[in-house]
Amino acid sequence: MSQVICTVDLVLLTLKAGELQVALLKRDKEPFKDVPALPGGFIHAGEDADARAAALRVLLEKTHIATPYLEQLATFSGPARDPRGWSVSIAYYALVSIDIIEQGCSEQIRLASVDRLMQLPFDHKLIVDTAVARLRSKSQYSSLPCYLAGESFTLPQLQRVYEALMGEELNKVSFRRKMNEMGMLEELDGQFGAAGAHRPAQLYRLKPEYRDNLTLLERGL
Amino acid sequence: MSQVICTVDLVLLTLKAGELQVALLKRDKEPFKDVPALPGGFIHAGEDADARAAALRVLLEKTHIATPYLEQLATFSGPARDPRGWSVSIAYYALVSIDIIEQGCSEQIRLASVDRLMQLPFDHKLIVDTAVARLRSKSQYSSLPCYLAGESFTLPQLQRVYEALMGEELNKVSFRRKMNEMGMLEELDGQFGAAGAHRPAQLYRLKPEYRDNLTLLERGL
Numbered sequence: 479m480s481q482v483i484c485t486v487d488l489v490l491l492t493l494k495a496g497e498l499q500v501a502l503l504k505r506d507k508e509p510f511k512d513v514p515a516l517p518g519g520f521i522h523a524g525e526d527a528d529a530r531a532a533a534l535r536v537l538l539e540k541t542h543i544a545t546p547y548l549e550q551l552a553t554f555s556g557p558a559r560d561p562r563g564w565s566v567s568i569a570y571y572a573l574v575s576i577d578i579i580e581q582g583c584s585e586q587i588r589l590a591s592v593d594r595l596m597q598l599p600f601d602h603k604l605i606v607d608t609a610v611a612r613l614r615s616k617s618q619y620s621s622l623p624c625y626l627a628g629e630s631f632t633l634p635q636l637q638r639v640y641e642a643l644m645g646e647e648l649n650k651v652s653f654r655r656k657m658n659e660m661g662m663l664e665e666l667d668g669q670f671g672a673a674g675a676h677r678p679a680q681l682y683r684l685k686p687e688y689r690d691n692l693t694l695l696e697r698g699l
Numbered sequence: 700m701s702q703v704i705c706t707v708d709l710v711l712l713t714l715k716a717g718e719l720q721v722a723l724l725k726r727d728k729e730p731f732k733d734v735p736a737l738p739g740g741f742i743h744a745g746e747d748a749d750a751r752a753a754a755l756r757v758l759l760e761k762t763h764i765a766t767p768y769l770e771q772l773a774t775f776s777g778p779a780r781d782p783r784g785w786s787v788s789i790a791y792y793a794l795v796s797i798d799i800i801e802q803g804c805s806e807q808i809r810l811a812s813v814d815r816l817m818q819l820p821f822d823h824k825l826i827v828d829t830a831v832a833r834l835r836s837k838s839q840y841s842s843l844p845c846y847l848a849g850e851s852f853t854l855p856q857l858q859r860v861y862e863a864l865m866g867e868e869l870n871k872v873s874f875r876r877k878m879n880e881m882g883m884l885e886e887l888d889g890q891f892g893a894a895g896a897h898r899p900a901q902l903y904r905l906k907p908e909y910r911d912n913l914t915l916l917e918r919g920l
Contacts, residue, residue, distance in 0.1 A: 481744050484703040484787055521776075523702050523785035528777040553774045553789045555742075556749040564744035566705055566787060568774045 482555075483565040486533040487518035487602065489551065489609040490543070492576050492589065493626045496642050498613075499589040500606050501579060502598075503540055509561045510599035514588050516606070517541055518567065533570040543582040545572040547625045547689075551609050559601045567600075571609040573625035617643040621662050624684050632671040632679035633657065662688040704786040707754040708739035708823065710772065710830040711764070713797050713810065714847045717863050719834075720810040721827050722800060723819075724761055730782045731820035735809050737827070738762055739788065754791040764803040766793040768846045768910075772830050780822045788821075792830040794846035838864040842883050845905050853892040853900035854878065883909040 490501035502514035519536040526532040530548065537543055551569040559565055579587060590596070592610045597603060616622050623639045631639075637653050657663060663682040670678035711722035723735035740757040747753040751769065758764055772790040780786055800808060811817070813831045818824060837843050844860045852860075858874050878884060884903040891899035 482703070482705040482742055484705060521703055521785075521787075523778070529774060529787065530776075550773055552771055553750060555789070557744070564742075566742075566750065566789070568776070568787070 481564065483560060483563050484521045485518055485560075485565060485567045486521060486529055486536055487516045487554075487567045487569045487600075487605055488533055488537050489516060489569060489571040489606055490537070490541070490545070490579070491571060491573050491592070491609065491613060491626075492579050493639060493642055494576050494589055496638070497591045497593070498610065498643060500592050500595070500609075501541065502588045502590055503586055504588075505599070513599050514590070515599045516569075516602045521568075529568040530570065533568070537572070541582045541587060543574065543578060545574050545578075547574075547622075548572045551605070551612060554601055554605060567605070569605045569609070571612070573613070573622060575626055575628040577628055614643060614645070621660060621684070621688060624662070624688075630666055630669070630671070630681045630683045632681060634679060635671065636682070661685075702785065704781060704784050705742045706739055706781075706786060706788045707742060707750055707757055708737045708775075708788045708790045708821075708826055709754055709758050710737060710790060710792040710827055711758070711762070711766070711800070712792060712794050712813070712830065712834060712847075713800050714860060714863055715797050715810055717859070718812045718814070719831065719864060721813050721816070721830075722762065723809045723811055724807055725809075726820070734820050735811070736820045737823045742789075750789040751791065754789070758793070762803045762808060764795065764799060766795055766799075768795075768843075769793045772826070772833060775822055775826060788826070790826045790830070792834070794834070794843060796847055796849040798849055835864060835866070842881060842905070842909060845883070845909075851887055851890070851892070851902045851904045853902060855900060856892065857903070882906075 492499055492501065501517070503517050504512050505515050517537060517540045521529060521532045526535060530550065533548060537545060548570050551571045553566060553568045555566045557564045592606060595603060595606060598606070613622065617640060623643050624636065627636050627639045633654060636657070637648060637650065640653065641648055662685055664685045666681040666683060669681040671681045672678065713720055713722065722738070724738050725733050726736050738758060738761045742750060742753045747756060751771065754769060758766060769791050772792045774787060774789045776787045778785045813827060816824060816827060819827070834843065838861060844864050845857065848857050848860045854875060858869060858871065861874065862869055883906055885906045887902040887904055890902040892902045893899065
């Protein structure tokens, strides 16, 4: 049997002040005690149903957040990434609205802009960069950004989320057509949100059946 | 430290008789001795530089194949997938032309059509299905199918590879335009291949710089 350390790490991404940010936690023990890092932990073979269950458990224990969407990112491995020995980390990423993060253990979570990220312990910088690249490539053709928009949102707000993730401006008419094609939004009856200088705009939310599932566009936006 | 078994498994896909097929090897020991399964093995913490290196080592040892293209697929885990205990398998997939498989240990490899796959040991059926779904979704917008086309090929041959992977007929003109946009093929000077009832067709190959790297189309075919 191989002597390999098995862990999970979580990249929790959110949008704050128009920027994509990642949640970091100060490590509570060695190695790298007190240094901000991705939330992570060992797989508990006696307890966890699989690595995904381990990731959800670790996230809940360390941040009090139960995420509606979690996707396996990739597995990182080797003798040098963890000073304790040859290790495997199965990394997951989750997109959560800032509301959810602020309802969690917000006093312990530090948010850092993914585009101005300091060095992180282990290979956590590589893990974050991999998650951001995956997210940006998927945002073009999926419902993924909706998980960052909060419980309810106007279409202009949702468009700004897509634009922040994709790093480019989108045409309003074709953005609305694509959202319509995906068919995953529902109007909140009689509820309207502020829309800047304009008249109040209809509020929408993700239909219940889409809250745990990604919708993919046939073609990008 | 967690008591978790760490393995790698390989999904080696090829195209034979117009069908996508997966390479299976009879297992040489328990559990499931003599049953055909995906090539796989333990990570050797003292030897392997990372999980990818373990996958390449296992593939070479068990099939004598060195693949030009290997991608991490996903990691499969849990207490029930391996009778030896709570296990993690980091799965990789590779696309190889049938020529390369036949130059390997062909007497030990059994090819099975992915669309008519029997039950397999462990969760290997799920791993194969995941690889096939990934391949089919990627084939639409990448150079991935070229790895199945062999060292050199005519454009009609390459189009048939894309069609077999994607399960649909493609328009010849737009197929050629997309291949041209990707810019990853080079003509083999003065070399021509048979093209059915038609006149001999120009032979192409992947440019050297694309042999280890995927090219992605901005949009699907």
